[in-house]
Amino acid sequence: MSALIIFALLLILMVVGMPVGVALGLTVLSFMFVFTDTPIASIALKMFTGIEKFEIMAIPFFILAGNFLTHGGVARRMINFATSMVGHLTGGLGMSSVLACALFAAVSGSSPATVVAIGSILIPAMLKQGFPMKFAAGVVASAGGLGILIPPSIVMVMYAVTTNSSVGALFMAGVIPGILLALTLGATTWYQAKKGGYPRLPAASWKERWQTFRKAFWGLMLIVVVMGGIYSGMFTPTEAAAMSAVYAFFIAVFVYKDLTFKQIPKVLLDSANMSSMLLFIIASAIIFSFILTSEQIPQNIADAIVAAGLGQVGFLIIVNILLLVAGNFMEPSSIILILAPILFPVAIALGIDPVHFGIIITVNMEIGMITPPVGLNLFVASGITRAGMTEMTKAVLPWLYAMLAFLIVITYVPEISLWLPRTLGMM
Secondary structure, eight states: OHHHHHHHHHHHHHHTTOOHHHHHHHHHHHHHHHHOOOOTHHHHHHHHHHTOOGGGGHHHHHHHHHHHHHHTTHHHHHHHHHHHHHTTSTTTHHHHHHHHHHHHHHHHOOHHHHHHHHHHHHHHHHHHTTOOHHHHHHHHHHHGGGGGTSSSOHHHHHHHHHHTOOHHHHHHHTHHHHHHHHHHHHHHHHHHHHHHTOOOOOOOOHHHHHHHHHHHHHHHHHHIIIIIHHHHTSSOHHHHHHHHHHHHHHIIIIISOOSOTTTHHHHHHHHHHHHHHHHHHHHHHHHHHHHHHHTTHHHHHHHHHHHHTOHHHHHHHHHHHHHHHHHTTSOHHHHHHHHHHHHHHHHHHTTOOHHHHHHHHHHHHHHHTTSSSSOHHHHHHHHHHOOOHHHHHHHTHHHHHHHHHHHHHHHHOTHHHHHHHHHTTOO
16 A cells, blocks of 8 residues: 555656656655654655765766766767778768767766767768768667666666665676677668668778877776776776766866866856756655665565566566666656665565666666657757657667667676676676
């Protein structure tokens, strides 16, 4: 009965258009005020102590680093390097888009930021070269999703905070799936370009490739700073996030000199706005998780599923369907903060590795970025191309089918996610 009341309240508040963070907070306050004797004053304390976790500090730092890189010229240099490497393949600039998105994802941690940085340059370039708008928008919107799978990933940090999992192990677990998904999206792009007879670029010489790599070098080094620092034990993931922000500021202002001191206040303000929004949602989700736990709702669901004999296979089918449906209506952070506290105990009870489960959720969130009506990447790409949401939805379909097939593989072959962190001794 408690579960029914809580989720009915939450659904009603979200349907009327209330922001997710406010809806979560009001749901908890309303339920506690009417149905429990818990002092309302304890909610403020619970929210405050809930966001005191050291790992949460990584979120604003990664957001700041991504904004420094987006406003600087790092994306343009990565695009030039990617184009020199794969622009001569069938699909030319489309293949460059996939590689450029993968590279920028490895330094930004954000999917919409990746679409903005890469799409604002490559979509107009593809249209100018004669590519159909449908192909140009589809490939960038889809490949931009790599921003939340290839580490560092803000979504992974939020999952780790919600479930008390290891951020470092999650980052390492995302490396191989991220590379495989980039290859999958690249193969889909190649096939679509081959079928449509789209143009390719002249092959670059190795000298030209070296020159573009040299210019992109300082941006690409951020991958080494973050992942190398975490793996070597020099930094914790949170400290690596802080280092990435400092490094991104340094190369944007002093090395590439694309970001002026006059622009810095705007970058800081944009980062603060996004960070405060996410931190408020996290704080609200923490008290939502608290009330779920106190009412024994996750435990009861876990017991019911175990008693039903669904097993890992059946449970993961249900999880994927639930997350894919939720991805149509909510953005990734909200989905993780609402559903992870419910699904995670069930996964643990069924013997599913928490790191593997985190990668499954992340891939689902990635697919949600290109599914209407709330696919953030579709909105961003739509803003660049001026295309409607119906047109954008049709544009991403070939890549969406490829990502769904990839999700099935990742779900039922856990070694793809777990081999690297196990090999590195992080599990």
